Amino acid sequence: MRILVTGGAGFIGSNLAFALQDTYPSAEIFILDNFSSGHFKNLIGFRGEVITGDITSEELWDYLKAHFSFDAVFHQAAITDTTVTDQWVMMKTNADSLRHILDSALEWGAKVIYASSAGVYGNTEPPMKEESGLEPENIYGFSKLMMDRIALYYMKNHPEIQIVGLRYFNVYGPRESYKGKSASMIYQLAVKMMHGQKPRIFKWGEQRRDFVYVKDVVQANLLALEKNVSGIFNIATGEARSFNEIIEILNRELGTNFETEYFDCPYDFYQEFTKADISKAKELLGYRPQFSLEEGIRDYLRFIK
Ligand SMILES: NC(=O)c1ccc[n+]([C@@H]2O[C@H](COP(=O)([O-])OP(=O)(O)OC[C@H]3O[C@@H](n4cnc5c(N)ncnc54)[C@H](O)[C@@H]3O)[C@@H](O)[C@H]2O)c1
Structure with a gap:
């Protein structure tokens, strides 16, 4: 199995890369990162390769399509500072890049598991459920909601690949x-x-x-890879x-x-x-926060x- 982790030098991506190399010792794991908020020290002990690049670059995805093939893409790269107000940069990086990733995944036949966010719910009434209360209050939350809309479009029109969106709540670790x-x-x-x-x-x-420990977020990503499922799921403790x-x-x-x-x-x-209401992730992914x-x-x- 060959796996790509975008944003793998960051917080959640690096924890995921280590869990993947432990769980699937014979898998080839590649990280794609531009090191804007990630750091090489997060990757000391990582045995795979790093591709240094920007997820917004179409040339990069053309290069990856020409030279690589992946079975799964864990997409964690994003502008993660929720106080950034530049709408163009936030939308280009977080939302539009997902189209390049999904188009590449269609060529590879890869499963895509991407990071969405509780930011899509803004200040709507808890407990948050996946299908309602989608009223983000900042451009970060809006960019994540647009990722979900793009993913839903591809899920509907390209059932040949599986796509899983994980709406993480407040992750720490x-x-x-x-x-x-x-x-x-x-x-x-x-x-x-x-x-x-x-x-x-x-x-x-x-x-x-709803604070969720990074080990539970990693668990959710691994379950998303293993289960034969597409969809969007809240990942939190409830x-x-x-x-x-x-x-x-x-x-x-x-x-x-x-x-x-x-x-x-x-x-x-x-x-x-x-x-979060986490009943959907419990039922369809078998997710149980530990x-x-x-x-x-x-x-x-x-x-x-
Ligand atoms: N940490 C949380 O509480 C939380 C909550 C909800 C959602 N998320 C989502 O989880 C994912 C991972 O977040 P994190 O907390 O690990 O943040 P992080 O900032 O540590 O990780 C993001 C990584 O993406 C990389 N990156 C940013 N822009 C890039 C670009 N244009 N090209 C290539 N690489 C780029 C950064 O260098 C960094 O390594 C993000 O998509 C984030 O929106 C995180």
Whole structure:
């Protein structure tokens, strides 16, 4: 089996590349990345090859079609900073590139598993279900919704290949540090507290999110490869937890007793409450999240330390 992981130098892509090389030791695994938010240090220990390139480049996809053939493409590459407001760049990179990938997959006969996002739901009523509440509030969420629309079009018109979209909720875990300010709040708060500083969060810390550990996201990707299925699925835990709860868990796990400092949220768009309905992924992918927030943070702290 020959596998392409776009965005493989990034947070989720690198975790996936390592899981693929462990699960399928004889597979040939290639990473495609432009290293804009990914980092080579995420790939120390990776035994496959890296193709350095930009997913928006048609010449790149022509080159790949001419010189390679893949059985599966895990598409993780994207502009992942949700505060970027350049609509042209966001749409070209996140949405339009998926057409190049799907057209290439049609030539190769490859399965495509791509990363969508809970950003497609904006601030609609939780629990979020795949078919409703599609009201993104920023261009990042809109670009992910357009990826889903492109994928649905190809699913309908090209049933000869399988396509799976995974709408990740708030992912945290090892190898996210190179995302800088876009890394999860769990990472940012843990590092601050481990340096002896008070945690600072937006007032009053009761915003609730469905936080999912990266190992569960990897599990979902592997199931998507194995199952004979196409479709779009929420990937989360199905539980909404608050930022105050994260700080409580970190204080307990680190043996600290920091008080929280609250400040005003500077964004006019901010997801206040996300919680996924994961019944579709459970039923059709056999997905079962293994990590509660407590278990995920405990596992992650060993890595951060
Ligand atoms: N982390 C989360 O909480 C989360 C939530 C929902 C969806 N997602 C999606 O999951 C995927 C992976 O995100 P991540 O958290 O690992 O972020 P990341 O920024 O660590 O990874 C993105 C990778 O894509 C690469 N990349 C960006 N633009 C590129 C381009 N034009 N050509 C080639 N490579 C390019 C970056 O260098 C990086 O390695 C993304 O599609 C993201 O939208 C992430």
